[in-house]
Amino acid sequence: MTSENPAFDLRSVLLSGFLPAALFAIGEGAIIPIIPIAASSLGAGLAFAGFVAALILVGELIGDVPSGVVVARIGERNAMIGAAVVSVVGLLVCTVAPNAWVLALGVFLVGVSTAVFALARHAYMTTAIPLAVRARALSSLGGVFRFGYFVGPFIAAGVVHLTGTTQSAFWIHIACCLAAAVVLLVLRDPATGARGFRRPSRASRPDGRDAADVRRTVEPPTDTGAQFVQQEAHGLFRTIRANRAVLLRLGSGAGLIGALRAGRQVILPLWAVSVGLDDATAALVIGIAGAVDFALFYTSGQIMDRWGRLASALPCMLGLSVSYFLLAWSGHLDARVGWFVGIAIGMSLANGVGSGILMTLGADLAPRGAPAPFLGAWRFTGDFGQAAAPLVISGVTAVASIAVASGVMGVLGLVGAGILLRYVPRYLPRRLR
Numbered sequence: 001m002t003s004e005n006p007a008f009d010l011r012s013v014l015l016s017g018f019l020p021a022a023l024f025a026i027g028e029g030a031i032i033p034i035i036p037i038a039a040s041s042l043g044a045g046l047a048f049a050g051f052v053a054a055l056i057l058v059g060e061l062i063g064d065v066p067s068g069v070v071v072a073r074i075g076e077r078n079a080m081i082g083a084a085v086v087s088v089v090g091l092l093v094c095t096v097a098p099n100a101w102v103l104a105l106g107v108f109l110v111g112v113s114t115a116v117f118a119l120a121r122h123a124y125m126t127t128a129i130p131l132a133v134r135a136r137a138l139s140s141l142g143g144v145f146r147f148g149y150f151v152g153p154f155i156a157a158g159v160v161h162l163t164g165t166t167q168s169a170f171w172i173h174i175a176c177c178l179a180a181a182v183v184l185l186v187l188r189d190p191a192t193g194a195r196g197f198r199r200p201s202r203a204s205r206p207d208g209r210d211a212a213d214v215r216r217t218v219e220p221p222t223d224t225g226a227q228f229v230q231q232e233a234h235g236l237f238r239t240i241r242a243n244r245a246v247l248l249r250l251g252s253g254a255g256l257i258g259a260l261r262a263g264r265q266v267i268l269p270l271w272a273v274s275v276g277l278d279d280a281t282a283a284l285v286i287g288i289a290g291a292v293d294f295a296l297f298y299t300s301g302q303i304m305d306r307w308g309r310l311a312s313a314l315p316c317m318l319g320l321s322v323s324y325f326l327l328a329w330s331g332h333l334d335a336r337v338g339w340f341v342g343i344a345i346g347m348s349l350a351n352g353v354g355s356g357i358l359m360t361l362g363a364d365l366a367p368r369g370a371p372a373p374f375l376g377a378w379r380f381t382g383d384f385g386q387a388a389a390p391l392v393i394s395g396v397t398a399v400a401s402i403a404v405a406s407g408v409m410g411v412l413g414l415v416g417a418g419i420l421l422r423y424v425p426r427y428l429p430r431r432l433r
Contacts, residue, residue, distance in 0.1 A: 016187040018144050020080060020180035021121050024087075025148020027176030028114065030156040031091075032056070032149075033286040034169040035107055036269040037279050041166050044100035046270055047398030050405075052104045053266045054390030059111020060118075061387040064380055067116040071123055079120035081184050084177040086113040091177070094170045110173075115383075143297050146355070150294040153287030161280040169283075239373040240380070246365060247381055250423040254358055254378065255385030256416030257313070260320040262386035263409045264347045266393055267402070268340075271327060274402055275336050285341055289348040296352025303353065304360055309428060313357050313420050319350025321413025328406035358382050364428055 035056065039049035071079040090109030097103035121141070156169040240247060268289075272282035304312045323346045330339035362378040389409065396405035 016184065017121075017124060018141065020084075020183050021141060022144045022148055023176040023180040023183070024084065024114075024117055024121075025145045026152045026155065027087075027148075027173030028110075029149035029152020029290070030159075030169055030172040030176075031094075031110075031152075032265050033153050033269045033283050034156055034160070034166055034279070035103075036266060037273060037282060038094070038097075038166045038169075039100045039103055040273050041279075042097065042100045042103060045398075046274065046402055047394050048100060049273070050266055050270055050390055050394035050397055052100055052107055053269070054387065054394055055104050055108040056111040056114070057262050057383075057387040057390055059108045059113075060115040061380075061383045063112035063115025064119075064383055067119045068376065070116055071120045076120045076124035077184055080117055080124065081181045083113040083117035083120065084181040084184075087117070087177045088174050091170045091174045095167050095174075097167075143294075146290075146294040146297050150287065150290040153283045153290055157280045157283035157287060160283060166279050239377040243374060243377060246427055247377060249419070250361070250365070250427050251378065251381040253313075253416050253419035253423065254361060255381050255388075256412055256419065257317065257354065257358060258382040258385035259389035259392075260317065260324070260409060260413050260416065261351055263324075263389040263393055264320070264351070266390040267324075267327070267406060267409070268344055268347070270393070270397070270402055271340055271406075274331075275340055277337065277340075285344055288341075289344040291348075292345055293348040293352040293355075296349070297355040300353055300355035300357070301360075304357070309357065309361060309364070310420065310424050312354050313361075313424070314417055316350050316354025316357060317413050317417040317420065319353065320347060321410045321417065323347040323350060324406045324410035324413060328403040328410065331401075331403040361424075361428075 032053075036049040036053040039052040040046070044052060067079075070082075074082070087110050090106045090113065093106030093109065094103055097106060152172070155172055159168050159172060160166060268286055269282060272285070277285070300312050323343050326339070326346070327343050330336050330343065333339060358378075362375050365378070366374040389412075392408065392412075393402075393405045396408050
């Protein structure tokens with residue numbers, strides 16, 4: 001890699017880019033399976049526990065709207081540090097929550113900060129990585145994220161087992177956020193060579209312009225993370241209106257992919273509560289399932305490159321749909337704990353086959369000249385599905401039962417598979433299908 005660009009220091013990017021991302025992902029992976037269980041321990045029923053778990057994704061959806069403006073204004077590195085600090089505040093609220101409503105507030109704050117961190121992390125890597133190796137670096141970043149979701153639940157299981165309290169899992173994410181902030185403060189930014197906060201001051205020049213302003217008057221614009229963020233944040237809802245045909249059709253399929261993926265992160269912990277598993281065992285089972293998911297992230301890319309996008313998307317949707325149906329059916333069985341373990345692994349297998357499908361479809365569909373606005377709108381549709389699914393599960397559980405909620409998610413999976421089968425051939429060239 002370094003031979004392609006002698007000035008590029010891969011090790012500095014691995015430390016300052018991948019390490020904070022890995023720490024944040026490990027912390028988030030530790031708390032996601034614990035949130036519904038923590039809500040239940042504070043007296044919430046299954047329906048309200050599902051609602052509390054949904055708020056981390058609702059927070060991410062709401063955070064998507066201002067995150068581009070925040071990152072463009074204060075910079076990628078500063079935004080990641082600030083997001084880590086806000087996450088710590090939300091997590092501290094979770095640790096001292098006297099009831100499920102206060103816990104919900106803390107979870108929502110964590111979700112909003114996660115959206116800012118995710119966008120800033122993407123832009124930071126776009127700035128730091130040369131174009132020649134950027135695709136490999138960003139795909140590896142996706143693997144780092146899945147690694148965190150694999151490791152986090154195991155750490156949570158151990159900590160909960162040792163302490164005997166569910167809330168102790170939130171301290172894992174607190175430690176990870178603080179460690180990520182320290183890494184970002186101490187290590188040099190590979191794109192600028194600077195350490196710590198870089199305040200965008202205009203007082204450094206008598207004419208009130210900063211260095212970037214001057215460069216733009218004499219140099220053509222470069223492909224940087226800051227520019228990507230500014231383009232992506234510009235006119236989100238206007239871009240949605242301009243691309244409403246593809247977003248309403250194929251974007252609906254993408255939203256349902258996000259919905260089924262997010263739904264499993266809520267329904268599996270809730271199901272563990274319903275079948276009587278203790279906190280540590282539930283986290284351990286979900287961690288083992290996460291290992292299957294993590295192991296397939298590269299295989300999914302090979303499937304898409306060799307056999308097309310539908311070869312990954314359809315097995316993912318159908319596998320998740322069948323898993324939801326089996327979960328609903330297994331609720332009355334004597335061996336429902338064993339079925340729960342098998343279905344959790346099956347869900348991760350199906351999800352792993354579809355690793356990267358949303359980003360790949362978005363990249364395939366985005367206009368070549370100005371992809372960022374479309375990618376922002378595409379991500380928003382996927383996040384909308386992710387935020388809506390836990391709310392659907394919570395609402396149906398309150399009205400009927402968790403088994404009915406699982407069946408509803410299975411039906412949505414079949415609908416999503418039909419949408420993809422109908423519209424991927426319409427919008428993608430044959431060689432990509």
